[in-house]
Amino acid sequence: MSAVSVEETSEAHPEAAVSATVAAVRRAYDAGRTRPLAWRREQLQGLIRMLADREAEFSAALAADLGKNPLEGYLTELSITRSEAEYALKHLSQWTRSTKVPVPLGLQPASAKTEPQPLGVVLIIAPWNYPVQLLLAPLIGALAAGNAAVLKPSELAPATSRVIAALLPQYLDPDAVVVVEGGQEASTALLAERFDHIFFTGGERVGRVVLQAAARYLTPVTLELGGKSPAVVLDGNFTAIARRLLYGKLLNAGQTCVAPDYVLVTEAAAPKLCKALVKELAGLFGKDPAKSADLGRIINAQHWDRLHGLLDSGTVLAGGRGDRDSLYLEPTILTEVSPDSAVMQEEIFGPILPVLTVKDLEEAMAFINARPVPLASYLYTQSAPARQAFERGVRAGSVNHNVSTVQLAVPGLPFGGAGASGTGAYHGKYTFDTFSQLRPVFTKGTALDTLKVAYPPYNGIKARL
Numbered sequence: 001m002s003a004v005s006v007e008e009t010s011e012a013h014p015e016a017a018v019s020a021t022v023a024a025v026r027r028a029y030d031a032g033r034t035r036p037l038a039w040r041r042e043q044l045q046g047l048i049r050m051l052a053d054r055e056a057e058f059s060a061a062l063a064a065d066l067g068k069n070p071l072e073g074y075l076t077e078l079s080i081t082r083s084e085a086e087y088a089l090k091h092l093s094q095w096t097r098s099t100k101v102p103v104p105l106g107l108q109p110a111s112a113k114t115e116p117q118p119l120g121v122v123l124i125i126a127p128w129n130y131p132v133q134l135l136l137a138p139l140i141g142a143l144a145a146g147n148a149a150v151l152k153p154s155e156l157a158p159a160t161s162r163v164i165a166a167l168l169p170q171y172l173d174p175d176a177v178v179v180v181e182g183g184q185e186a187s188t189a190l191l192a193e194r195f196d197h198i199f200f201t202g203g204e205r206v207g208r209v210v211l212q213a214a215a216r217y218l219t220p221v222t223l224e225l226g227g228k229s230p231a232v233v234l235d236g237n238f239t240a241i242a243r244r245l246l247y248g249k250l251l252n253a254g255q256t257c258v259a260p261d262y263v264l265v266t267e268a269a270a271p272k273l274c275k276a277l278v279k280e281l282a283g284l285f286g287k288d289p290a291k292s293a294d295l296g297r298i299i300n301a302q303h304w305d306r307l308h309g310l311l312d313s314g315t316v317l318a319g320g321r322g323d324r325d326s327l328y329l330e331p332t333i334l335t336e337v338s339p340d341s342a343v344m345q346e347e348i349f350g351p352i353l354p355v356l357t358v359k360d361l362e363e364a365m366a367f368i369n370a371r372p373v374p375l376a377s378y379l380y381t382q383s384a385p386a387r388q389a390f391e392r393g394v395r396a397g398s399v400n401h402n403v404s405t406v407q408l409a410v411p412g413l414p415f416g417g418a419g420a421s422g423t424g425a426y427h428g429k430y431t432f433d434t435f436s437q438l439r440p441v442f443t444k445g446t447a448l449d450t451l452k453v454a455y456p457p458y459n460g461i462k463a464r465l
C-alpha cells in the first residue's frame with residue numbers, strides 16, 4: 001500500500017479511497033502484524049534510519065515550507081524526533097512488560113497482573129508548524145505500543161507532507177502505517193471512519209470538529225491544542241531573561257504552540273526588561289532581521305495578513321516592518337497594549353511580543369486565571385517563594401521557571417495542555433501510555449472452590465468471612 005492523496009485522487013468520491021485505505025490498515029492490525037516486539041523494534045529502527053539518511057530532504061522541505069534554518073530544523077524537528085524514537089527503542093521491553101498485582105487474601109489462590117495492550121488502528125492528525133515532529137513523535141508511541149496508524153500531515157506544509165508520504169513507506173511497514181495527504185476534505189473523510197484512538201494536534205476550532213466526530217464511535221481522543229501562554233517577569237538577570245524570552249518567541253518565527261505569547265512584567269521591572277529586549281533582539285538577528293538566515297518565515301499570506309493586522313494593538317518598541325511577498329515579518333515588541341486589544345484576544349502564533357505591566361505576581365496570576373487555561377506558563381524570578389506561589393496559584397498545561405520553550409526537550413516530562421489547551425499528554429513513556437490500554441488480567445483455578453464463602457444464601461455470610 002502506498003500513501004494516498006485525496007487531492008490527487010480522480011475518484012468521484014475521495015471518501016471511498018480513504019475508506020479502502022483504513023480498511024486495509026485494519027486488516028493488517030487484525031492479522032496481528034503489529035503486535036510482536038520484533039515488529040515494533042523494526043519500525044522504531046526504520047524511523048531512526050529515515051531521519052538520519054534523509055536529513056537533507058527533510059531540511060529542504062522545511063526550508064521550502066517555513067524558511068526554517070537547517071540547524072533549527074535539525075534541532076527542533078529531526079533530532080528531537082530521533083531522540084524520542086531512540087528513547088522508546090531503549091525502553092521498549094521495560095514498557096511492554098506485565099506487572100504483577102497482589103491479590104487480597106479472600107480471593108487467593110489466584111494471580112493478578114496488568115499488561116499494556118495496543119489500542120488498534122489510530123489516527124494522527126498534525127499541524128504545519130513543526131510538520132515532522134508533531135506527526136512522527138506521536139507515531140513513535142503508537143508503534144512502540146503495537147498499533148497500526150493512519151497519518152494526516154498538514155496541507156499547509158506541502159513540501160514536508162510530500163517528503164513524509166514518499167519516505168515513510170520505504171522505512172516502515174507500508175501495510176500498517178499509511179499517510180493520507182490532503183486538507184480539510186481528507187480530514188473529514190478520515191474522521192468519518194472508525195478509529196481506536198485519534199491524536200489531534202492543532203487549533204481549538206478543529207479540535208471541536210474532531211471531538212464531535214469521535215463521539216460517533218466513542219473513540220478516545222488526545223487533543224494537543226494551543227492558547228495564549230503567558231510569561232511573567234519579576235526579577236533576575238535581564239539580559240538572560242530577554243534572550244530566553246526572545247528565543248522562545250522567535251523560534252520558527254513565533255509559530256510555536258508553547259511560545260511565550262505575551263509578557264506580564266511588574267511596573268518596577270518593566271524599564272529594565274524593555275531595554276534588554278530591544279538590545280538582545282538586535283544581537284540575535286542583527287540590525288536588519290530580514291537578512292538573517294536564522295529567522296523563519298510566516299506560513300502563508302493569510303496568516304501574514306492576520307499578524308500584520310495585530311501590529312497596531314500597541315506602541316511598536318522594536319520591529320514593525322514586513323514584506324508580504326516574501327512572507328517576512330520583523331520580530332516586533334509592542335508596549336502600551338490594552339488587554340482589550342486584538343493582539344490579546346487570540347493566540348498570536350507569530351513574531352509579535354506584547355509587553356503589559358502589572359502591579360505584582362498576584363495581579364499577573366489573576367490576569368492569567370481569568371482567561372482560558374494556557375498550554376504553558378513561564379515565570380522569571382530568583383525568588384523561591386514566588387515560584388511556589390506561581391506553581392500553587394496558576395492554571396496552565398505546564399509551569400516553567402526562568403526558561404521558555406526548552407522544557408519540551410525533556411522526554412521524562414509529559415507534554416500536554418489542560419482545559420481549553422488540550423486533553424491528554426505525550427513524550428517519552430507518556431506517548432506509549434497514550435496509545436496503550438493498561439489491561440488487568442485476573443486468573444483463578446477451579447479445583448478448589450474457595451469463593452463459595454461469598455455465594456448466597458447470604459444469611460450468616462459475615463460469620464463465614
Ligand code: NAD
Pocket residue numbers: 125126127128129130134152153154155156182183184187188191201202203204205206207209210224225226227256257347349375417422
Ligand atoms: P488546524 O487546527 O487548522 O489544523 C490542524 C490539522 O487539522 C491539519 O492537518 C488540517 O488539515 C486539519 N483540519 C483542518 N480543518 C479541518 C476540519 N474542518 N476537520 C478536520 N480536520 C481539519 O491547526 P494549524 O493551523 O495547522 O496549527 C496551528 C494550531 O495548532 C495553533 O493553535 C497551535 O497552538 C496548535 N498547535 C498545538 C501544538 C501542541 O502540541 N499542543 C503544537 C503545534 C500547534
